[in-house]
Amino acid sequence: MEAVNMREMPPSRALTDFLYRKASHLRIPLSGTFELSPVCNFSCRMCYVRKTREEVRNSPRKIMTLEDWLRIAREAREEGMLYLLLTGGEPLLWPDFWTLYDALIDMGFLISINTNGSLIDEAAIAHFRKKPPQRINITLYGAGDGTYQNLCGIRGVFTKVDAAIRGLKEAGVTVKLNCSLTPENAADLDWIIDYAQARDVVVSVATYMFPPVRRDPERFGVNERFTPEESAAYLMRYLRRDRGEEAYQHYLKGILDGFVEPPGLDESCVDPVDGQIRCRAGKASFWITWDGWLTPCGMMPEPKVDLKTEPFAGAWKALTELAAGLRLSGVCDKCANKDICHPCAAIAYAETGSSSGIPTYMCRATREMCRVARETLGSEM
Ligand code: SF4
Ligand code: SF4
Incomplete structure (x- = not known):
């Protein structure tokens, strides 16, 4: 594994990494x-969580209330929570969003928000200007209304998302773009990278789509997504365009040397490998679902602890013990490509139904990356 050179890191990143290492340890x-x-308000084909209002109403577990979230925020702050991501579905559609947001800002959390951007109007921008979050992550799905209609089943929103990105930037709010790339919007990839670069905004493109097993437990290993080989090809194309030729060549060399950073997953997905779970989930980070389950990460419906009956401190302790018991497949553990592939318990679970299954989708994608690296560098040597 590559050593981290603290002197080359921006101070804020070095501090964050230090805090996470300490927190994971303790x-x-x-x-x-x-x-x-x-x-x-979107219905994206590959979404892992989306439900209709009616499905939520008919669910045996009720949606968490403002009071539930405020209680948990207070309790989690006592246990050390500093970074807080608000997400959905579309979090701005949640009726008490602004009341909760203001209270959480006043409690001192460093808040990020995941949103599709379509509901960020002038009033929202003014609110964020006055009480800025640490960052707003906007998912940008494509180059115009046509792509949004095909992929997200919604008409006429591209202009609103574009205006939100511009308005937030002008208001001095930090914006990052996320893009979930699928066959429906693959043709827009170059445009998306150019759009981000023209606005001096970071864009992170994910070409791996988790099977939506939280939405439909029958869908292990299935999603509306690329073949593994296409997923690898588009990931490499994104890295080449986004990072430039020199960084791309460095990435290819990393593949041949057997280690590259895992691009495209969530930011919790980064701690060093220890043979158990390959990230901060259940060690220094957690996820709480809309109906009150505490889980290691949003891609993993299990293990879970009920926050409707347990106070946060006890639930977190129970979750860390459950997460410590997660084991990847012995095959992945011994695999020569594991530090290129970066399999994790959530991927294994979503692909196979077990966190110790072998996610063969990733095996194929990784083999394709190795093939491209060998061919490209071989032809240039
Ligand atoms: S379990 Fe996987 S998806 Fe979840 S935070 Fe860890 S590395 Fe990321
Ligand atoms: S998913 Fe496949 S390529 Fe990845 S570590 Fe496991 S066995 Fe290796």
């Missing part, structure tokens, strides 16, 4: 995600 819940609602 099992402090430094970072949390509040999934406020699974309801969304």
Whole structure:
């Protein structure tokens, strides 16, 4: 594994990494995600969580209330939570969003928000200007209304998302773009990278789509997504365009040397490998679902602890013990490509139904990356 050179890191990143290392070691819940609602005004084909209002109403578990979230925020702050991501569905559709947001800002959390951007109007921008979050992550799905209609089933929103990105930037709010790339919007990839670069905004493109097993437990290993080989090809194309030729060549060399950073997953997915779970989930970070389950990460419906009956401190302790018991497949553990592939318990679970299964989708994608690296560098040597 590559050593981290602290002198080359921006001070804020070095501090964050230091805090996470400490927190992982001491099992402090430094970072949390509040999934406020699974309801969304988009209906993206590959979404892992989306539900309709009616499905939420008919669910045996009720959606968490403002009071529930405020209680949990207070309790989690006592246990060490500093970083907080608000997500959904579309979090701005949750009825008490602004009341909760203001209270959480006043409690001193460093807040990020995941949103599709379509509901960020002038009033929202003014609010964020006055009480800025640490960052707003906007998912940009494509180059115009046509792509949004095909992929997200919604008409006429591209202009609103574009205006939100511009308005937030002008208001001095930090914006990052996320893009979930699928066959429906693959043709827009170059445009998306150019759009981000023209606005001096970071864009992170994910070409791996988790099977939506939280939405439909029958869908292990299935999603509306690329073949593994296409997923690898588009990931490499994104890295080449986004990072430039020199960094791309360095990445290819990393593949041949057997280690590259895992691009495209969530930011919790980064701690060093220890043969158990390959990230901060259940060690220093957690996720709370809209109906009150505490889980290691949003891609993993299990293990889970009920926050409707347990206070946060006890639930977190129970979760760390359950997460410590997660084991990847012995095949992955011994695989020569594991530090290129970066399999994790959530991927294994979503692909196979077991966190110790072998996610063969990743095996194929990784083989393709190795093939491209060998061919490209071989032809240039
Ligand atoms: S379990 Fe996987 S998806 Fe979840 S935070 Fe860890 S590396 Fe990321
Ligand atoms: S998923 Fe496949 S390529 Fe990845 S570590 Fe496991 S066995 Fe290796």
